[in-house]
Amino acid sequence: MTLSILHHYIAGEFVDSSKRFDNINPVNGQRICQVAEADKKQVNQAVMAAKEALRGPWGSMSVQQRAALLHKVADGIEARFDEFVAAEMRDTGKSLQQASSIDIPRGAANFRVFADMVKTAGSECFHTDTPDGKGALNYSLPKPLGVVAVIAPWNLPLLLLTWKLAPALAAGNCIVAKPSEETPSSATLLAEVMHEAGIPPGVFNLIHGFGPNSAGEYLTSHAHIDAITFTGESRTGSAIMRAAAEHVKPLSFELGGKNAAIIFDDADFDAAVEGTARSAFTNGGQVCLCTERVYVHSSLFERFVAALKQKAEAMKIGWPTDADTDMGPLISFEHRNKVLSYYKLAAEEGATFVTGGSVPEFGDERDQGAWVQPTLITGLSEDARCVKEEIFGPIAHISSFDTEEQAVALANNSKYGLAAAIWTQDISRGHRVARQMEAGMIWVNTWYLRDLRTPFGGVKMSGIGREGGQHSLNFYAEPSNICIKL
Ligand SMILES: NC(=O)C1=CN([C@@H]2O[C@H](COP(=O)(O)OP(=O)(O)OC[C@H]3O[C@@H](n4cnc5c(N)ncnc54)[C@H](O)[C@@H]3O)[C@@H](O)[C@H]2O)C=CC1
Ligand SMILES: O=C(O)/C=C/C=C(\O)C(=O)O
Numbered sequence: 001m002t003l004s005i006l007h008h009y010i011a012g013e014f015v016d017s018s019k020r021f022d023n024i025n026p027v028n029g030q031r032i033c034q035v036a037e038a039d040k041k042q043v044n045q046a047v048m049a050a051k052e053a054l055r056g057p058w059g060s061m062s063v064q065q066r067a068a069l070l071h072k073v074a075d076g077i078e079a080r081f082d083e084f085v086a087a088e089m090r091d092t093g094k095s096l097q098q099a100s101s102i103d104i105p106r107g108a109a110n111f112r113v114f115a116d117m118v119k120t121a122g123s124e125c126f127h128t129d130t131p132d133g134k135g136a137l138n139y140s141l142p143k144p145l146g147v148v149a150v151i152a153p154w155n156l157p158l159l160l161l162t163w164k165l166a167p168a169l170a171a172g173n174c175i176v177a178k179p180s181e182e183t184p185s186s187a188t189l190l191a192e193v194m195h196e197a198g199i200p201p202g203v204f205n206l207i208h209g210f211g212p213n214s215a216g217e218y219l220t221s222h223a224h225i226d227a228i229t230f231t232g233e234s235r236t237g238s239a240i241m242r243a244a245a246e247h248v249k250p251l252s253f254e255l256g257g258k259n260a261a262i263i264f265d266d267a268d269f270d271a272a273v274e275g276t277a278r279s280a281f282t283n284g285g286q287v288c289l290c291t292e293r294v295y296v297h298s299s300l301f302e303r304f305v306a307a308l309k310q311k312a313e314a315m316k317i318g319w320p321t322d323a324d325t326d327m328g329p330l331i332s333f334e335h336r337n338k339v340l341s342y343y344k345l346a347a348e349e350g351a352t353f354v355t356g357g358s359v360p361e362f363g364d365e366r367d368q369g370a371w372v373q374p375t376l377i378t379g380l381s382e383d384a385r386c387v388k389e390e391i392f393g394p395i396a397h398i399s400s401f402d403t404e405e406q407a408v409a410l411a412n413n414s415k416y417g418l419a420a421a422i423w424t425q426d427i428s429r430g431h432r433v434a435r436q437m438e439a440g441m442i443w444v445n446t447w448y449l450r451d452l453r454t455p456f457g458g459v460k461m462s463g464i465g466r467e468g469g470q471h472s473l474n475f476y477a478e479p480s481n482i483c484i485k486l
Pocket of ligand 2: 155289
């Protein structure tokens with residue numbers, strides 16, 4: 001069988017490389033296709049094509065024209081919806097339910113939201129008094145940063161790639177994007193959609209490859225990149241920061257988390273159980289917003305643990321293509337090794353396994369895939385590594401608290417500060433506790449309820465800056481001030 005090859009998209013053309021790597025399906029470990037791996041020269045070509053395109057039609061296009069093209073890209077994603085869903089499922093093993101209700105619709109929505117926002121975005125204007133009494137007018141004009149490097153992760157491939165691309169393009173920048181080596185397919189389809197939509201050559205460039213000593217590092221250390229936006233692990237964020245340091249450029253980082261959920265004694269019990277199960281196990285726990293630490297009021301603890309166990313055990317772990325599948329495999333064998341090493345560590349650290357802790361057995365080709373069981377643990381101290389470190393799998397540690405102050409202190413006891421969930425029917429308490437959370441995003445009586453206009457990002461080791469709505473547009477455009485003497 002001849003395997004298909006995914007190509008780069010550079011200067012409006014699909015191009016191969018002499019070196020290639022395999023794209024593996026985590027459902028069964030089988031090879032899906034081969035992927036071209038960009039060398040330094042190709043990364044440079046992509047950056048220079050983007051630089052050139054800034055001087056071309058893209059740079060002189062009106063905001064309305066740019067926005068219309070971005071709407072065409074959204075239309076193009078929707079027209080090929082099933083292909084995108086299939087590509088995302090193949091690369092990641094995520095469920096049909098998730099890919100078709102979250103990942104791909106958000107890919108299109110990201111383009112629409114920012115295309116519309118940029119058309120109505122205003123700017124500052126001040127009238128300045130002058131000694132001659134005539135005054136001056138100061139107004140700011142947002143200008144694109146130039147060539148933006150987009151480094152995307154594998155957990156929500158199209159969603160997170162377009163969450164960066166769409167505002168960056170809407171603001172008038174040109175792009176060189178590198179999807180994760182684990183998930184090259186939906187990004188390549190997106191390049192086809194961009195091409196069909198008539199995005200001018202060089203405005204959007206896509207290169208495939210790995211991180212260190214490969215396309216990722218060549219891109220982030222390139223002298224002609226004007227800004228870098230990255231979502232992924234905090235350690236990778238540090239490496240990118242070091243690579244970018246020499247040429248001093250703006251960075252937007254959305255990094256790791258060790259997110260807490262607090263369940264108060266007055267919570268709507270069923271809603272809290274349902275929401276916590278969702279927050280621990282969505283996408284196999286492979287969302288930066290997922291809950292890995294659950295703090296439950298001591299009066300509810302046993303009941304809550306039992307109910308959450310029931311939810312975890314009722315989840316259908318199965319073929320991504322089955323309509324009722326809740327959870328697929330993890331992204332890769334490498335990542336499964338990491339998650340399983342934490343399951344082992346939890347046992348060594350003295351955890352009680354409420355459920356899970358191992359790999360499921362299917363008796364078919366899935367036994368060659370990267371599957372793990374959803375897992376709940378209790379009994380660890382707050383300084384156990386499993387309570388401190390981001391695992392990024394379907395696992396949560398549950399412990400108890402007695403007072404509100406204690407719950408806040410426990411939730412905040414982390415080097416990360418991305419997201420938190422608070423469950424209480426006392427809305428004053430909800431406000432009070434939310435204000436004290438050292439996290440960028442706090443949900444009260446819900447989890448992952450998204451409004452694309454809101455600030456999205458974390459504090460502490462969880463990131464730099466905010467994405468979402470005007471916050472994204474502010475990052476991707478630099479205001480220049482123009483002062484006119486009247
Ligand atoms: N959204 C999130 O918060 C994510 C967190 N993770 C965590 O990170 C761990 C490692 O997984 P990875 O796939 O290696 O994630 P990663 O954060 O290292 O990779 C994300 C992206 O960065 C690129 N990259 C890696 N090193 C780079 C470098 N030095 N310079 C430029 N680009 C670089 C990768 O090729 C990929 O496109 C996972 O086990 C998981 O715990 C992984 C993916 C997403
Ligand atoms: O924008 C969203 O809805 C989701 C974002 C999720 C991440 O940023 C992540 O998992 O890294």
